[in-house]
Amino acid sequence: MTFPAVAPAKHVRPAQPPIGLLLDVDGPIASPVTRSVPPEILEALLQLASHGWPVVFNTGRSDTFIREQIMQPLMEAGIPEHVRFHAVCEKGAVWFSFGSAGPGTLHVDHELSVPQDYASEVRVLVQQNYSSHMFFDETKRAMVSVEQVIEVSNQEYRRVQQDFDAEALALMGRFNLGASRLDRHVPNSDDRVDYRLDPTIISTDIESVQLGKDLGAERALELLAADGVVPHAWRTLGDSRTDYAMADWLHHHGHAVVHVDVRPEDGVPLKPYPVLTAAHMGLPRAIHEVAGAAFLRAWAAIAGTLEPSHIA
Structure with missing residues (x-):
């Protein structure tokens, strides 16, 4: 574009x-x-x-x-x-x-983009389970990101964030995508970890490890x-x-x-x-x-x- x-x-x-x-x-x-x-x-x-x-x-x-x-x-x-x-x-x-x-x-x-089928599943996950605390960032072109809605406290968001991150990491396995979150590493079937979940104080970025x-x-x-x-x-x-x-x-x-x-x-x-x-x-x-x-x-x-x- x-x-x-x-x-x-x-x-x-x-x-x-x-x-x-x-x-x-x-x-x-x-x-x-x-x-x-x-x-x-x-x-x-x-x-x-x-x-x-x-x-x-x-x-x-x-x-x-x-x-x-x-x-x-x-x-x-x-x-x-x-x-x-x-x-x-x-x-x-x-x-x-x-x-x-x-x-x-x-x-x-685009070689550093998260697969779109995975991104679509994360969008649905947020809409169904987490929309009261976070939103799916539709403006991202390579990463997949969710972010705290302003109306909730950061303390409450960060509590729910851990649940979302756990589900998003487990979802990686359904697509055979190896991923990590902080010290936890979950390789794919080729023993590779190509993506990471990076939690910040107001968001979680799901991204290529090369970024x-x-x-x-x-x-x-x-x-x-x-x-x-x-x-x-x-x-x-x-x-x-x-x-x-x-x-x-x-x-x-x-x-x-x-x-x-x-x-x-x-x-x-x-x-x-x-x-x-x-x-x-x-x-x-x-x-x-x-x-x-x-x-x-x-x-x-x-x-x-x-x-x-x-x-x-």
Whole structure:
């Protein structure tokens, strides 16, 4: 599927901008409660991009969510003609770019899709047994995702989520699909595990094991390379342990990176690169989009003056 092409960006930014941003969406950018993006974050993103900092969203969300919750508000606020944002969706299975003219070509790696007959059965399972607590995300193109309805408490959703996950994992066996959920692995008849159930605080993603924030990071660099852009260093934002994979990938491939964890309640793992939390901003209780906004505002305040030589 394609959308109208974005006009080629006029590269007023340097070939090696000081910082590139690789951003998880749920948590650091969009509120897990309202599922929307605060205006102050949109403003900071526009300021950063306008100063030449590449901004790439690296998310499990669908392209529809990005277009409705991020692209459209940014366009309404006024994306400068020379600015291009990039979005890697569904953990690397879907990607596109957008600018002042709207979205460009949508790319989907169908080889990483969950089989449609299984997806259809999950849709029926949700409708029959779980619709009071969750909904089937019809906007996903490769993954299968269910998400908490806003009207129920997160505590109640997470209790029911465990029952759904158990049924969805058992359903994999009916289609001879090997799958895992956290530490539990259920191989198929060929002793393979090709899919995983990834529970988050507001959803469960059912996906190919090849998907992940590391693949998203790889896609991000490919998108920027097509624009002739190679950031001097990176800042990654996430709210879960799986989000560290994007910083891991960047570090492993020789890129300087600092990761920001906006929900460090699981503990901050020992990494070979710096990890920051809201406590470093003097906001020890701030999490999710509040913490994300604090970092984005701070970076926006220096974006116009920061040079690559100033970065450690």
